[in-house]
Amino acid sequence: MARTPKAVEDRREQIMDAALRVFAEKGFARATNKDIADEAGITPGLIYHYFPSKQALLQAIVDARSPARLIRSFPVEMLAQPPETVLRLLAQKMLAFAEDEAFVRVLRVFLSESIHNPEISALVSVPVQAATQLLGDYVTAKMESGELRRTDPALVAQMFFGSIMSVVLRRQIMRDPAGLEFTHEQIADNIVDTTLRGLLPR
Amino acid sequence: MARTPKAVEDRREQIMDAALRVFAEKGFARATNKDIADEAGITPGLIYHYFPSKQALLQAIVDARSPARLIRSFPVEMLAQPPETVLRLLAQKMLAFAEDEAFVRVLRVFLSESIHNPEISALVSVPVQAATQLLGDYVTAKMESGELRRTDPALVAQMFFGSIMSVVLRRQIMRDPAGLEFTHEQIADNIVDTTLRGLLPR
Amino acid sequence: MARTPKAVEDRREQIMDAALRVFAEKGFARATNKDIADEAGITPGLIYHYFPSKQALLQAIVDARSPARLIRSFPVEMLAQPPETVLRLLAQKMLAFAEDEAFVRVLRVFLSESIHNPEISALVSVPVQAATQLLGDYVTAKMESGELRRTDPALVAQMFFGSIMSVVLRRQIMRDPAGLEFTHEQIADNIVDTTLRGLLPR
Amino acid sequence: MARTPKAVEDRREQIMDAALRVFAEKGFARATNKDIADEAGITPGLIYHYFPSKQALLQAIVDARSPARLIRSFPVEMLAQPPETVLRLLAQKMLAFAEDEAFVRVLRVFLSESIHNPEISALVSVPVQAATQLLGDYVTAKMESGELRRTDPALVAQMFFGSIMSVVLRRQIMRDPAGLEFTHEQIADNIVDTTLRGLLPR
DNA sequence: GATGAATGAGTATTCATTCAT
DNA sequence: CATGAATGAATACTCATTCAT
Secondary structure, three states: OOOOHHHHHHHHHHHHHHHHHHHHHHOOOOOOHHHHHHHHOOOHHHHHHHOOOHHHHHHHHHHHOOOHHHHHOOOHHHHHOOHHHHHHHHHHHHHHHHHOHHHHHHHHHHHHHHOOOHHHHHHHHHHHHHHHHHHHHHHHHHHHOOOOOOOOHHHHHHHHHHHHHHHHHHHHHOOOHHHHOOOHHHHHHHHHHHHHHHHOOO | OOOOOOOHHHHHHHHHHHHHHHHHHHOOOOOOHHHHHHHHOOOHHHHHHHOOOHHHHHHHHHHHOOOHHHHHOOOHHHHHOOHHHHHHHHHHHHHHHHHOHHHHHHHHHHHHHHHHOHHHHHHHHHHHHHHHHHHHHHHHHHHHOOOOOOOOHHHHHHHHHHHHHHHHHHHHHOOOHHHHOOOHHHHHHHHHHHHHHHHOOO | OOOOHHHHHHHHHHHHHHHHHHHHHHOOOOOOHHHHHHHHOOOHHHHHHHOOOHHHHHHHHHHHOOOHHHHHOOOHHHHHOOHHHHHHHHHHHHHHHHHOHHHHHHHHHHHHHHHHOHHHHHHHHHHHHHHHHHHHHHHHHHHHOOOOOOOOHHHHHHHHHHHHHHHHHHHHHOOOHHHHOOOHHHHHHHHHHHHHHHHOOO | OOOOOOOHHHHHHHHHHHHHHHHHHHOOOOOOHHHHHHHHOOOHHHHHHHOOOHHHHHHHHHHHOOOHHHHHOOOHHHHHOOHHHHHHHHHHHHHHHHHOHHHHHHHHHHHHHHHHOHHHHHHHHHHHHHHHHHHHHHHHHHHHOOOOOOOOHHHHHHHHHHHHHHHHHHHHHOOOHHHHOOOHHHHHHHHHHHHHHHHOOO
16 A cells, blocks of 8 residues: 555655646646646646645645755754854855755745745744844854954844845846855855954954 | 726737736746737737737837836936035936835846846846936046045946846846845935945045 | 626526426536536636535535525425415425426435435425415314324324425425326325325214 | 455455445446445456446446346235235335435435436336336235225336335435334325325225 | 556546637 | 627546555
């Protein structure tokens, strides 16, 4: 009865992957089940063996591909390092992630659907808030130890992540050629540099 | 809302306004001509007296409501002022604009459609690039006069605008409650403060 | 805005008539919207201008063609007549109605859908109960005046109508050829005769 | 319910039983093979090892569960008894049968499908005609012996069975609560009583 | 025998677009 | 100008049936 759960899971993944690609390219509403089936190399009817509806397929993708994994993969032990190290690593990691095609697809679908679906935007908020909280806590600790000057840590964290995300947005979503002039290195350097100058005492 | 208009241009505007509202709420693909007609207080058939197709209606909105006007409305004479004044004014103006419902609607439609339509994303890029260019030039001038330390002015401008736009995105598009904790004043202060510390010599 | 409510009503009626014919022939579940549209001489899409769904179309038919009208058309003043006159008239009226194609169609749809849809069977019960009640009251009055012997009037009424309905069922629904041997006259005579012998004193 | 059957015949019966239950509840067209398989505790594919199609499964049920058995089970020797005994026994046997859930299921499927399928209605006619014939012959004999007055025996038989069937219909198919007020005893008494008064001389 | 994944032929429903009025 | 009935081309979804395992 549960003889090949592996195969079933594979097929589910295959459909979700195909759907994610199609959704990212055409948008959820414009993507037809035929598009998805073609992309997955199956027939449209089969989608309904694995998902009760097109909407449920989107939801499954959203749940499975939630950026929540991103924050979970963050090495907490790194927080023992000095600000410069932490910020530079964060900036580089995030930018590297943004260059990953798979992530860009997820971002496009999430962003596009978030605009018209609060349920999905709520799902995105969670990891964003978690990341902001984490950096905010780190900054607070460093302020208390005197390594950084006192300002609002939440605002600092929001600006730091916002700067990075705006770069990703401009490059990957808006496809703004002007945003592509610089390397990850240069961008990370500038963001970290500016943030640090804003935070270091004196 | 359904007052009898006096001129053709009025009726066109009325339809575009209604369509913008509907597109912002439901997305272009999900919005039906009936939705638009209801919102405009007319019947679906009438849309076709003013626009050849639904797609053309979107295009007309995109052309007419392009944020390009934004940058044109910028008071160039202000560039004679010192960096602190210029940056603070820019930050406050932009944030104020972002809080405007009308702008948020335009942003939603542009962002949502940009993701799947390069033509539209290209249209957004123009004012973004112009703004970045303008600020970049200003910063360059101030670097040459020695008022600001030498770094890459384009990166500085991108980070400055990116920080502001990421706030708008988080508050108005993602509806992240954590993004709403702060006032425009506080946010502008933080962004300007950090940017200036990153730019001022010593 | 309400310029041609007559035309709209006509088209609605036309669709309901066509649907009733198709439902009676193939059954609701087996009838396709294309069948209905073809029968009505329109395209399937147009059905949805007048009814929100196929189910709603059935409901509209059921509501509009409810046999409730039958009982309402009963001439109450007739109840002043003696039992023989009343029963014979009732039997003949009902049998005549049953021979009407339009009624048979309604009966088929109601019966067929009643089996699997309590909402519809409830709708049928109302006029059946009303008719039974009416005849029961009449019989009760006659029993009290001594014209008829005392028995349970409700049972008598149920048996009288049941006899008639079973004939209709056998002839029109089950298409039993043996049921067609007799004329309405003969059937009515037999039912009235038997009922009266069961009711008259001595 | 899903015990491992010992023989092919058992499995066939099991599927037919399950299908009958599902057909009676949802109707043939609305019932899916999955519904039937679930009810039978098997998988949809297995149905096709025992029946070539869904339609054939219905046909098999109709053939196997035909009410023809009913009339065959009638004790012919009973016809030696006087009219009152015979009619009362017939009425009580039939009403008892009608109260049986299994029979109601068969009735629902037959009735529902008869409406749109002459083949099935023909199958129902056979036992109905046989029963009518049997009773008609009995009444004829009694008329000739002078125990009953002369009328049309076929009409009498039809009315007698029709009265009983209309009760079953009202109670079990139309679910009319007003039909449930009386006991089998009362109903049988009334039908037999009225029929006898219609038949006895004087 | 038995499973259930897979197919393909529908079928209800939606909706941009047209056009007679 | 304005209406809204009407069309037709999609499109999501269903389900009887098949078949490799």
